[in-house]
Every structure is written in C-alpha cells, then in structure tokens.
Amino acid sequence: MTETRTNFNLVNLIFAELARHPIRVLLFLMVLISAFAVIMSAHHNRQMSIALEQLMQDQDQLDIQWRHLILEQGALTDHNRIEVAMKKQLNMHRPNPENEVVVRLK
Numbered sequence: 023m024t025e026t027r028t029n030f031n032l033v034n035l036i037f038a039e040l041a042r043h044p045i046r047v048l049l050f051l052m053v054l055i056s057a058f059a060v061i062m063s064a065h066h067n068r069q070m071s072i073a074l075e076q077l078m079q080d081q082d083q084l085d086i087q088w089r090h091l092i093l094e095q096g097a098l099t100d101h102n103r104i105e106v107a108m109k110k111q112l113n114m115h116r117p118n119p120e121n122e123v124v125v126r127l128k
Contacts, residue, residue, distance in 0.1 A: 040047050097103065108114045
C-alpha cells in the first residue's frame with residue numbers, strides 16, 4: 023500500500039512541476055520536435071542523394087548506348103558497305119552507258 027501511495031505522490035509531483043513550469047515544458051517539446059525534424063531532413067537528403075546518384079549512373083549508361091548506336095549507324099550507312107552488300111547479296115551492278123534509258127518529261 024505504501025508503494026502505490028508513493029507512485030501516486032510521484033505522479034502528482036511530476037504533474038505539479040510540469041504545471042508550474044509550462045514554458046520549460048514547451049521549450050523541451052520544441053527541442054524534441056526540432057531534433058525529429060533534423061533527423062527526418064537528413065534522412066530525406068540521403069534518400070535524394072542516392073536517387074540522384076542512380077539517375078546519374080543511368081544517364082551515363084544511356085550516353086554510352088547512344089554513342090554505340092551513333093557508331094553503328096555510321097557503319098551501316100557507309101556507302102562502300104552498301105555497295106558491297108548490293109553486289110554480293112542482290113547481284114546488282116552499275117548500268118553501262120548503253121543500258122541507260124533516258125526518259126523525257128513534257
């Protein structure tokens with residue numbers, strides 16, 4: 023019985039002290055809220071930095087892929103390559119002057 027009475031008195035004493043110093047309690051709560059806001063801000067900043075780093079890596083990969091595609095396009099559109107493929111695969115050749123036909127439009 024003495025223990026519950028001591029706990030009850032302790033709770034009453036705590037609430038009495040809190041009521042006597044409301045500004046200190048308010049300042050304490052503001053410090054806690056501020057600390058929580060700093061923690062959340064740092065966490066958000068880290069997450070954004072990680073996302074930025076990932077996007078930069080993706081950009082680098084896309085740049086490399088773009089350069090490879092440009093080189094491939096240059097190789098595929100090379101006139102000599104097209105002429106060789108035309109001769110080998112399609113068995114085509116340049117027409118001789120006697121095979122040329124001139125069409126005149128009115």
